[in-house]
Amino acid sequence: PQRLGVLTSGGDCPGVNAVIRGAVLGGTVAHGYEFVGFRDGWRGVLEDDLLPLPRRAVRGISGLGGTILGTSRTNPLSEGGVEAVRGSMRRHRLEGLIAIGGEGTLAAGKALSDQGVNVVGVPKSIDNDLGATDYTFGFDSAVQTATEAIDRLRTTGESHHRCMIAEVMGRNAGWIALHAGMASGAHAILIPEHRVALKQVAAWVTSARDRGRAPLVVVAEAFTPEGQDAPYAPRGLDTFGRPRLGGIGLALERELQQLTGIETRATVLGHIQRGGEPTAFDRVLATRLGMAAVGAAAAGRWGTMVSLRGTEIVNVGLEQALGALKVVPEARYREAAVLFG
Numbered sequence: 511p512q513r514l515g516v517l518t519s520g521g522d523c524p525g526v527n528a529v530i531r532g533a534v535l536g537g538t539v540a541h542g543y544e545f546v547g548f549r550d551g552w553r554g555v556l557e558d559d560l561l562p563l564p565r566r567a568v569r570g571i572s573g574l575g576g577t578i579l580g581t582s583r584t585n586p587l588s589e590g591g592v593e594a595v596r597g598s599m600r601r602h603r604l605e606g607l608i609a610i611g612g613e614g615t616l617a618a619g620k621a622l623s624d625q626g627v628n629v630v631g632v633p634k635s636i637d638n639d640l641g642a643t644d645y646t647f648g649f650d651s652a653v654q655t656a657t658e659a660i661d662r663l664r665t666t667g668e669s670h671h672r673c674m675i676a677e678v679m680g681r682n683a684g685w686i687a688l689h690a691g692m693a694s695g696a697h698a699i700l701i702p703e704h705r706v707a708l709k710q711v712a713a714w715v716t717s718a719r720d721r722g723r724a725p726l727v728v729v730a731e732a733f734t735p736e737g738q739d740a741p742y743a744p745r746g747l748d749t750f751g752r753p754r755l756g757g758i759g760l761a762l763e764r765e766l767q768q769l770t771g772i773e774t775r776a777t778v779l780g781h782i783q784r785g786g787e788p789t790a791f792d793r794v795l796a797t798r799l800g801m802a803a804v805g806a807a808a809a810g811r812w813g814t815m816v817s818l819r820g821t822e823i824v825n826v827g828l829e830q831a832l833g834a835l836k837v838v839p840e841a842r843y844r845e846a847a848v849l850f851g
């Protein structure tokens with residue numbers, strides 16, 4: 511039988527295991543493929559660290575958080591990387607690779623595919639910031655987790671008559687903040703796409719308090735208030751040289767308390783949003799994406815990725831993942847903002 515390799519690379523995200531299961535089951539049943547899984551993303555490919563992935567290896571995993579294969583941020587385009595990838599595929603008689611990953615992984619997949627390596631990509635990110643797909647799997651789960659956490663902040667905030675701030679992830683996009691903020695009835699949602707002055711935030715907070723509410727602010731990690739040059743306190747750089755975000759919530763705690771006189775507490779939700787079980791929506795989306803990726807491989811559509819368009823899973827060129835980030839349109843922000851006041 512023909513053989514395919516599967517790898518998961520970049521930050522993990524709820525639903526990755528459902529993609530693996532969808533690919534392995536769909537590929538075994540519908541196309542007669544055999545599978546191997548590489549450990550820790552491209553590191554496993556470069557270092558020949560892999561395991562067989564028969565049907566039984568993926569039994570019951572679609573609801574499991576994390577990735578059974580492990581992940582890393584190893585870049586396969588490092589010195590000698592492309593040759594090592596080719597060598598590994600030759601040794602293990604792999605016709606192609608199914609690469610499940612975010613922007614960095616898909617960019618590497620595109621570069622490999624330009625050099626003749628057979629790759630199909632599956633886009634993954636809790637941030638929902640990839641333009642080529644309507645929703646990324648993992649986003650719904652992250653929003654659900656954030657919403658549950660914010661609901662809890664509300665009840666303690668109400669008991670103490672405090673202003674509560676929840677800082678959520680999302681990298682340079684405000685999708686998680688927008689959706690979790692709408693779902694939990696926040697009195698202010700602060701996203702990087704729409705800058706507002708702290709005085710305005712303080713006005714929303716005060717007005718909520720004056721209506722007898724415990725003010726609730728949801729802030730995306732990359733939000734920068736109007737009149738300031740840079741995001742608050744990036745915590746150094748990650749392995750791709752991108753700023754590690756996080757910390758705005760605590761800065762806001764101090765500043766809003768000063769501006770409003772209302773006792774304020776901030777919570778940084780952090781990696782809790784990436785962990786744990788995927789929602790049913792993400793399990794279904796991820797399973798369909800895994801199955802479609804193997805379908806694309808079987809049809810020889812290498813150099814492509816699978817993507818959600820409306821309710822359909824379609825196949826688009828990998829380069830489409832690499833365009834501009836998908837950010838929150840102004841109209842979506844304005845719609846949510848009607849509910850603040």
Ligand code: F6P
Binds near residue numbers: 680731755
């Ligand atoms: O892209 C997913 C994401 O969770 C972002 O929302 C966040 O900024 C970043 O990854 C955190 O990365 P790390 O896991 O490297 O701390």
